[in-house]
Amino acid sequence: MGDLNQVAVENFRQYLQIPSVHPNVNYDGCVAFLENQARGLGLPISTFYFVPKKPVVIITWKGNEPHLPSIMLNGHMDVVPAYEDEWTHDPFGAEMDDKGNIYARGAQDMKCVSIQYLETIRRMRKDNVTLKRTIHISFVPDEEIGGFEGMKPFVESKEFRKLNVGFILDEGSPSSDNVLPLYYGERTRWAILIHCPGQPGHGSLLLDNTAGEKVKKILDKFYEFRDHEKKRIEEDPNITDSDVTSVNLTIMKGGVQNNIIPPEFTLSIDCRIAITVDLEQFEATLNKWCKEAGEGVWIEYQQKDSQVPPTKLDESNPYWIAFKKAASNINLQLKPQIMGGMTDSRYVRALDIPALGFSPMSYTTRLAHAHNEYLNKDVFLRGIEIYRQLLTAVASVEDKGK
Structure with missing residues (x-):
């Protein structure tokens, strides 16, 4: 050996x-x-x-x-x-x-x-x-x-x-103890650009309908939602990051000079959508937020994945039954959960082939x-x-x- x-x-x-x-x-x-x-x-x-x-x-x-x-x-x-x-x-x-x-x-x-x-x-x-x-x-x-x-x-x-x-x-991923994650599904990723056009002008003026005002309104919506999802995790020990929907501002573009109000700001938002969320309703919510933020605010999708059903962990999946039994025989503790990020497994599950991340x-x-x-x-x-x-x-x- x-x-x-x-x-x-x-x-x-x-x-x-x-x-x-x-x-x-x-x-x-x-x-x-x-x-x-x-x-x-x-x-x-x-x-x-x-x-x-x-x-x-x-x-x-x-x-x-x-x-x-x-x-x-x-x-x-x-x-x-x-x-x-x-x-x-x-x-x-x-x-x-x-x-x-x-x-x-x-x-x-x-x-x-x-x-x-x-x-x-x-x-x-x-x-x-x-x-x-x-x-x-x-x-x-x-x-x-x-x-x-x-x-x-x-x-x-x-x-x-x-x-x-x-x-x-x-x-899969490492564990700080002896309970190893077993991933049977993944959240859905949407990478979106939110375009916030507005009235440009001199930085000394208090113009209406500016891009910055629209940015504030749309970000207020996203961060209110984000706080709600964080609160769910804090209040329920059985809920993990992977069980909620995460939204994060990752890039903000716009403006050329400090004394010029720009004609547009563009926000890049990374969305990882929980498997329990109805995607049509989520998209409708995003569109509603854009409309409420002001005239001309719109979404461009850089990535808009479809929801992929997770692998079943029940008697209908003989591979899971065999995997679980073998793990038990060697005293391997598993924690089935949804993957917070993305792996290649999603392409396989989309073909209705069972896949486990470990x-x-x-x-x-x-x-x-x-x-x-x-x-x-x-x-x-x-x-x-x-x-x-x-x-x-x-x-x-x-x-x-x-």
């Missing part, structure tokens, strides 16, 4: 050292690394380009009953930028300190999980384990910028359909997208053993027709 652990940690660190970082990601290093991994595992690998320079890599472990719907283990190759002067370690050095903490961008989000998938399969193949269902390990681009040129065209392709996917595991990182401070992101070596290695139990269970689910 010692040799296998050493191989796993070394592969993890090598993958982290590939700077697949936005913007303008070069994925060539990831593809070469994965080709080498596939050779070492003795497994076939395929690389598809649905968008130029945006590879989707699939490594396949064929099951005993390959006609059954397969299991997909999904991970993204890209990582968000890291600002080196804010880090105590090289963000692409994958340096390990004397506590076993491995520092690198992507250590938590989510290169760890992708390597854990591969190392789990390495150990199972070494032990001559065979599984009922075929497993596809997918490595996709551009998740960190929405997956619009990554997972989205992939799941819409004939290549994806040929994989006959019945269930997908994707990324990352085995207990007793770990959440540092995804933060400075000094790291994962402890022992937590990483324990995750491989956890995945072995979970993958064995979901890949052994009986055919519904039997």
Whole structure:
């Protein structure tokens, strides 16, 4: 086991050292690394380009009953930028300190999980384990910028359909204790621009119908709503950030000089809409706020996702039943919840394919997208053993027709 652990940690660190970082990601290093991994595992690998320079890599472990719907283990190759002067370690050095903490961008989000998938399969193949269902390990681009040129065209392709996917595991998040989040759905994202036109003029005048007045009125509406959602969380311990709708002002543009009242301000608002919200009613509310803010205020949608039903966590989903039982057998505590942000799982759930987001990182401070992101070596290695139990269970689910 010692040799296998050493191989796993070394592969993890090598993958982290590939700077697949936005913007303008070069994925060539990831593809070469994965080709080498596939050779070492003795497994076939395929690389598809649905968008130029945006590879989707699939490594396949064929099951005993390959006609059954397969299991997909999904991970993204890209990582968000890291600002080196804010880090105590090289963000692409994958340096390990004397506590076993491995520092690198992507250590938590989510290169760890992708390597854990591969190392789990390495150990199972070494032990001559065979599984009922075929497993596809997918490595996709551009998740960190929405997956619009990554997972989205992939799941819409004939290549994806040929994989006959019945269930997908994707990324989760760390937990500060031993209760790990299990994500079965996501909020809906709307990225909106609110245009507030108004009467321009000299900054010394008290003009009517100015853009600034309209900005105040519309922001009052949004922040009153925001305070209401925050209050719901404060008053009910069973409600989390993911159970409410968040709205945040992220960018404000307008004006050219201090003594000129501008003809327009534009507000960028990030909306993450709870799964319990009726989207038509929410849009009607936004339009009402614009009308009340003043003449000519209007909304431009930069992103307007449809609501995707969450994965069912009941007897109708045999993969969930198998996953839950396997977790219980190894005393793994799960907390099913809605994901506050967005992952590639939404594209899969939109096809009515069950998907769960899970990352085995207990007793770990959440540092995804933060400075000094790291994962402890022992937590990483324990995750491989956890995945072995979970993958064995979901890949052994009986055919519904039997």
